[in-house]
Amino acid sequence: MQTSYSAAAFRELHHQATPLLLPNAWDAGSARLIESLGAAAIATTSAGVAWSLGYRDGNALPVEEYVARAASIARVISVPLSVDIEGGYADDPATVAETVTRLIDAGAVGINIEDGVGSPHLLCRKVEAARAAGERCGVPLYINVRTDVYARGLVPQEQRATEVLARAQGYRAAGADGLFVLGLVNTSEMSAIARDSGLLLNVIVWPDLPPLDVLAEFGVRRVSVGSWLPQTLWAHTEQLVRGFLRDNAIAPMMTDATPYSEVNAVF
Known part of the structure; x- marks a missing residue:
C-alpha cells in the first residue's frame, strides 16, 4: 500500500544525522512549492489552513473542509504528508479517531495533536484512539504530540521541563512517536527533554532558537515553521x-x- 510505504519513509526522516526541516504548508499551491524547493515531507500549519479557508485558528476548522484540503495537498505532492489537527476537533476520542481515519484516507501518514490548555489525560486517550485508527487502516501513523507548557506558561518557568517530561511519559505510553514542545529554546532543557522523554523531539522556529545546524547536538530531530x-x-x-x-x-x-x-x- 503506497500510504504505508510513505508512512515508513516519514518515520525514517526522523532518524537522520540532522533534524528534519518542515516548512509548513496551508494549501496545495504552497505544498507543491515547498516540495519543489527540496522539502523531504510536507506538514500543514493548522492556523494557515484555517485562515486560508476563512476561519479563526483554535479548533474552529470544520473537519470536512480540512479533509478536503488534505486531499488536495496529497494530490499534488509525492513526499509524505503530516497534518496538524490541533486538539483533534473533538473531546470524544472516538470522534478524533474518525477524523484521523478520514485524513489517512485523504493521504496523511502523520498527525500533530496538541494539549493546549486541556487535560493531558484526555489527550492520552485521543492519542490511543488515533493510534488504533492508524492500525485499522494498516498505516504506521507518525503521531507527534504538541505540548504548550512553555508557549502558554502553564507552570512556573523552573517547573516547565519537569512538567513536559511528566506529560511525555503519558503521551509515550498512549502511543506517541514525537514530542513537539512549542516555544522551547533553552538548550540545557532541550537536551534533558530529548534525553529523558523517550520521544523524538520537535521544536519550532521561535525567537532565540539556536541555529538550525547545531540543534542536533541538543537532541532535536525535527524543526517546523508553523x-x-x-x-x-x-x-x-x-x-x-x-x-x-x-x-x-x-x-x-x-x-x-x-x-x-x-x-x-x-x-
Whole structure:
C-alpha cells in the first residue's frame, strides 16, 4: 500500500544525522512549492489552513473542509504528508479517531495533536484512539504530540521541563512517536527533554532558537515553521494592497513577482 510505504519513509526522516526541516504548508499551491524547493515531507500549519479557508485558528476548522484540503495537498505532492489537527476537533476520542481515519484516507501518514490548555489525560486517550485508527487502516501513523507548557506558561518557568517530561511519559505510553514542545529554546532543557522523554523531539522556529545546524547536538530531530510563513505573507500582501489602494502604487507588485510561467510550471 503506497500510504504505508510513505508512512515508513516519514518515520525514517526522523532518524537522520540532522533534524528534519518542515516548512509548513496551508494549501496545495504552497505544498507543491515547498516540495519543489527540496522539502523531504510536507506538514500543514493548522492556523494557515484555517485562515486560508476563512476561519479563526483554535479548533474552529470544520473537519470536512480540512479533509478536503488534505486531499488536495496529497494530490499534488509525492513526499509524505503530516497534518496538524490541533486538539483533534473533538473531546470524544472516538470522534478524533474518525477524523484521523478520514485524513489517512485523504493521504496523511502523520498527525500533530496538541494539549493546549486541556487535560493531558484526555489527550492520552485521543492519542490511543488515533493510534488504533492508524492500525485499522494498516498505516504506521507518525503521531507527534504538541505540548504548550512553555508557549502558554502553564507552570512556573523552573517547573516547565519537569512538567513536559511528566506529560511525555503519558503521551509515550498512549502511543506517541514525537514530542513537539512549542516555544522551547533553552538548550540545557532541550537536551534533558530529548534525553529523558523517550520521544523524538520537535521544536519550532521561535525567537532565540539556536541555529538550525547545531540543534542536533541538543537532541532535536525535527524543526517546523508553523504559521510563520503565512503570517509573513499576510504582512507582505497587506503592504502591497495598501500601496495599491492608497498610493496608486503598482510597481511593487511586479518588482519581485515570480513569472507566471514559472508558477504554472510547478504544477
